[in-house]
Amino acid sequence: MNDGSLENRKEHEKSQKQSKSSKFRRKSDDFALAIRKVAVAQVCESVGFQSFQHSALETLSDIIVRYIYSIGKTASLNANLAGRAEANVFDVIQGLEELGSGLGFAGSSDVDRCVANSGIVRDIVHYVGHVDDIPFAYDVPRFPVVKEWKGMGSFWEKGEEPLGEHIPSWLPAFPDPETYATRSSAGNEMMSVSNGEKTELARVERKVEQSLLNLQQRFAHNGNEGGSSRDGGDNGRARKASLSNPYLAAPLLFGEKEVEVSPVLLPAKLLNEVALRNHVPENCVVGNHVSLLETFAPAIEAIKSGLCNSDNEQKKVLYNQRPLVHFKIGIGKKSLGMAPDFNSSKKDPGKIASWFGNDNEKDDQKRRAEKILKESRESSQERAQL
Amino acid sequence: MNHNPQSSDGKHDDDSALSDFLGSLMDYTPTIPDELVEHYLAKSGFQCPDVRLIRLVAVATQKFVAEVASDALQHCKARQAAVVKDKRDKQQKDKRLILTMDDLSKSLREYGVNVKHQEYFADSPSTGMDPASRDE
Numbered sequence: 001m002n003d004g005s006l007e008n009r010k011e012h013e014k015s016q017k018q019s020k021s022s023k024f025r026r027k028s029d030d031f032a033l034a035i036r037k038v039a040v041a042q043v044c045e046s047v048g049f050q051s052f053q054h055s056a057l058e059t060l061s062d063i064i065v066r067y068i069y070s071i072g073k074t075a076s077l078n079a080n081l082a083g084r085a086e087a088n089v090f091d092v093i094q095g096l097e098e099l100g101s102g103l104g105f106a107g108s109s110d111v112d113r114c115v116a117n118s119g120i121v122r123d124i125v126h127y128v129g130h131v132d133d134i135p136f137a138y139d140v141p142r143f144p145v146v147k148e149w150k151g152m153g154s155f156w157e158k159g160e161e162p163l164g165e166h167i168p169s170w171l172p173a174f175p176d177p178e179t180y181a182t183r184s185s186a187g188n189e190m191m192s193v194s195n196g197e198k199t200e201l202a203r204v205e206r207k208v209e210q211s212l213l214n215l216q217q218r219f220a221h222n223g224n225e226g227g228s229s230r231d232g233g234d235n236g237r238a239r240k241a242s243l244s245n246p247y248l249a250a251p252l253l254f255g256e257k258e259v260e261v262s263p264v265l266l267p268a269k270l271l272n273e274v275a276l277r278n279h280v281p282e283n284c285v286v287g288n289h290v291s292l293l294e295t296f297a298p299a300i301e302a303i304k305s306g307l308c309n310s311d312n313e314q315k316k317v318l319y320n321q322r323p324l325v326h327f328k329i330g331i332g333k334k335s336l337g338m339a340p341d342f343n344s345s346k347k348d349p350g351k352i353a354s355w356f357g358n359d360n361e362k363d364d365q366k367r368r369a370e371k372i373l374k375e376s377r378e379s380s381q382e383r384a385q386l
Numbered sequence: 387m388n389h390n391p392q393s394s395d396g397k398h399d400d401d402s403a404l405s406d407f408l409g410s411l412m413d414y415t416p417t418i419p420d421e422l423v424e425h426y427l428a429k430s431g432f433q434c435p436d437v438r439l440i441r442l443v444a445v446a447t448q449k450f451v452a453e454v455a456s457d458a459l460q461h462c463k464a465r466q467a468a469v470v471k472d473k474r475d476k477q478q479k480d481k482r483l484i485l486t487m488d489d490l491s492k493s494l495r496e497y498g499v500n501v502k503h504q505e506y507f508a509d510s511p512s513t514g515m516d517p518a519s520r521d522e
Contacts, residue, residue, distance in 0.1 A: 032425055039418045043448055044485055046417070047455040052485035059490060059501055060454065064418075064447050065426055071443055072430030087434045089408065089442070096446055117400040124442070125407050127449045128414050136419040143421060
């Protein structure tokens, strides 16, 4: 069966299940598929069967779905013909009569039969009277579950003035300017750190942190899955502020550096919060979320490479602040014995890749990033004192 | 017309019988859960807030499945009886009643549903032949 709005994913599914391709057997329908198999099995057992072939059970369950579907379709058609939007009991009974007309029912040949007195209904009454009441084996929740989607909040709702007349107020509001505008200022601040001024940097960091958290919360409210990928992405997004729109950037391969990014000291607290909300982001939701992760992955790589440059001494630091992150022990060993130059301009990607191993887990990278951050902070403190 | 007052009384009776039946449906729990039926009815465009109608459809579906299954059971038992006629000792072994595709397709054919299964899939000309003749 093909309908015009077929997505690639469904086509792929259909090509996989050749003999079972029907609109009642889609991947999104797995729950209903399982339930109806159980229901049909229960009815068969009540009839007297002791076991069944799998293909027979699936065929029968498929057929009853089509039965229900055609009842619904006929009933709604009858209701529409009568000028109603909602179906009636008579519509349903007429639908049942149409379906049962193949085998026939008592009184079907009467020209002026009453729908309420139709043989179909009498058959059903007879059936209900004679059959034992066997409830369904499981407690079925209401499905499909509808997730509440809270929008991002329009300009009007937030009370903000849209920038410019060309932006109507009912559009979603822009994120805080700090999330995409402080990148260059943070870079300038970095120079002042080595000169001993840290207060301004701390202030800028706090602003960045706050606006990033706001952004995260807004994304979380949207009820999107894959929020972990977005958490990592928010960090990267702030770092790429001065570059072009990150959503339009082409994805980079692992280890590839897009641009020489001067290191930015992430506040440890922000990294902690980000990591706390991190699950293992290995499965990205299809759609635009995938592009988010791909876009932010190079930014994360850039951070790592940037932070590598600032390392002077390697120390093994223990992390007790993030109970929710499960990391592999033994990463710290790799950092021992390596003393890259602080002033070295570029690290080739191969070295970075070997340093970090072949992990692709974002929380591992973040943990390392934080470790390096702390080390660099201490090292920069030492240098400031010198 | 003569049967007009009678038919109007009859209609009252029919209506009351129908409404009584719908009321009694709420006591009877069909094996097919309401949520499942509602899901597929919603997919087909059927819109009704009344739970009794959904129960009606569920009961009708259950009746349909029961009829098909009982027909298949008849076929299965008939086949076992036919086998038993030839070999009496099989009566002890084949007591399990299994719903097979074969019986199901036979019983569904009467309902107008054509479920024919491929008997075997042959990927080479010698599939299914005796091993002796296969080497030729």
